[in-house]
Each structure stands twice: as C-alpha cells, then as structure tokens.
Amino acid sequence: MPLHEQAICIRTTDYSETSQVLRFLTRGSGIVSVLAKGSKRPKSKSGGPLDLLSEGQMVFSQPPSGAMGTLFEFTETVSHLPLRADAGRLDTALYMIELVGLLLGEGDPHPEAFDLLHNALVRLGDDDAPLGAVLAYFQWRMLRHAGLLGQLSRCVECDVPLDQGDRKHGSYFSSARGGLLCGSCGCRADEKTSVSEVAVSGLAGLKVARGRGGVSLSEAEVLGVNRLLSYHASYQLGKPLRMARYVIR
Numbered sequence: 001m002p003l004h005e006q007a008i009c010i011r012t013t014d015y016s017e018t019s020q021v022l023r024f025l026t027r028g029s030g031i032v033s034v035l036a037k038g039s040k041r042p043k044s045k046s047g048g049p050l051d052l053l054s055e056g057q058m059v060f061s062q063p064p065s066g067a068m069g070t071l072f073e074f075t076e077t078v079s080h081l082p083l084r085a086d087a088g089r090l091d092t093a094l095y096m097i098e099l100v101g102l103l104l105g106e107g108d109p110h111p112e113a114f115d116l117l118h119n120a121l122v123r124l125g126d127d128d129a130p131l132g133a134v135l136a137y138f139q140w141r142m143l144r145h146a147g148l149l150g151q152l153s154r155c156v157e158c159d160v161p162l163d164q165g166d167r168k169h170g171s172y173f174s175s176a177r178g179g180l181l182c183g184s185c186g187c188r189a190d191e192k193t194s195v196s197e198v199a200v201s202g203l204a205g206l207k208v209a210r211g212r213g214g215v216s217l218s219e220a221e222v223l224g225v226n227r228l229l230s231y232h233a234s235y236q237l238g239k240p241l242r243m244a245r246y247v248i249r
C-alpha cells in the first residue's frame with residue numbers, strides 16, 4: 001500500500017546516473033529514506049532531480065523490514081524559493097535540516113518537529129525575517145523536542161531558581177545534564193561551559209516568546225543563545241554540525 005505524506009527533503013545523494021536516494025522528514029511517518037528511480041531525468045514526474053528543502057506531497061512505499069523504500073511521486077506544494085535566493089537564509093535553512101537529520105532517528109513520527117521545521121522555513125523566506133532569532137527559537141524547540149534540553153529556569157543540579165541563585169560566580173551550562181547550573185554548582189561541576197548573562201536572558205526570552213508567538217531578543221541575546229545551543233547540539237551528537245561554521249558566528 002503506497003503511503004501519502006507531506007514531506008521536506010533533508011538529504012539528497014546521487015545513487016546512479018538517473019536516480020537519487022532521498023531522505024525526508026515526513027509529517028506522519030518521521031524520517032524516511034527512499035530510492036527515487038529516474039528522478040534525475042528531466043522528464044521525470046518531479047521534473048528533474050529533487051533539491052534539499054523541497055517540500056510537498058510524496059507517495060512512497062516503505063517495506064516493514066526497515067529496508068529502503070521507493071518514491072513513486074513527489075509534488076511540490078510549498079515553494080521555498082525566497083530562501084534559496086539569499087546565502088544567509090539558505091545556510092540557516094541547511095543548518096536546520098542538518099540538525100533535524102542528526103537528532104531524529106528513522107521510523108518514529110515527529111509531527112511537532114515537522115511543523116516546527118515547516119514554520120521556520122516559511123519564516124526564513126520572509127523579507128523581514130530576523131535570521132538569528134528564527135534560528136535561536138528553532139534550535140531551542142528542536143533540542144527540547146529531542147529531549148536534550150530540560151527546563152531552563154532552575155539549576156539542574158540543586159534545583160534553585162536561577163534568578164535567586166548564586167550569580168556572582170557566573171552562570172554555567174552542563175551539556176551532559178542539558179541545563180543551566182547556578183554559580184556554586186557550576187564552580188564544582190567537572191563538565192560545564194561558562195555562559196554569558198545575555199545567553200541566560202536570551203533563553204528566558206525564548207520561553208516567554210513561545211506564548212506570544214514572536215521572538216524579541218536583542219542581537220547579543222540571539223548570538224549568545226545560538227552559540228550555546230549549537231555547542232550543546234554538537235556535544236550531544238559527538239561532532240560539530242557541518243553548516244555551523246557558516247551560520248553560528
């Protein structure tokens with residue numbers, strides 16, 4: 001039985017002269033890899049090879065054995081053309097799909113992650129999109145979705161509310177624990193990274209933003225949050241993201 005899914009292409013690999021192996025984040029089936037036979041032919045149903053970030057309706061088969069599925073049809077329904085026209089936006093989008101591909105395993109449905117990525121890509125295509133803030137919000141939500149970030153208002157070690165804790169010794173983040181440490185716990189912890197005050201206030205701002213639907217952080221807060229969350233992602237994944245050096249300044 002062919003499956004129908006709304007999907008975003010997150011990786012493309014040449015398979016042969018005429019075919020590609022494509023990895024998609026689908027809304028209902030999570031991440032799937034499929035062989036797209038003949039997709040590189042100009043007269044293929046998709047009109048040529050599929051690009052990263054292509055979003056549309058896919059029809060495919062998925063063998064229960066876990067072997068690679070087959071793509072029968074892909075119809076683009078959302079054009080992300082505006083974000084392809086600008087290197088900064090494109091790099092940010094490529095960083096996002098790289099993160100998604102590394103954080104989520106194949107086979108589990110992640111509708112929330114799909115919606116998060118879709119909305120972020122649409123937002124990145126807007127002329128007035130604040131790239132850094134869109135990325136900060138995306139990283140924060142994605143890492144939370146993957147279970148790699150705890151709540152950030154209390155020390156992960158001693159549970160003291162961070163705004164009441166020891167701040168004269170600075171603020172720290174523990175990637176192993178996925179949360180912030182108060183100054184005294186931070187001084188004692190083996191694994192930690194020092195966190196700027198702007199990153200701490202930026203993280204608090206993201207939490208507020210979720211309720212309001214918009215992110216209003218200062219440029220310094222955005223920078224602090226993006227650096228910290230990218231560091232955390234690479235710590236958890238055991239390697240830096242390939243796109244990080246183009247996107248995280």
Ligand SMILES: [Zn+2]
Pocket residue numbers: 155156157158159160165181182183184185186
């Ligand atoms: Zn503490």
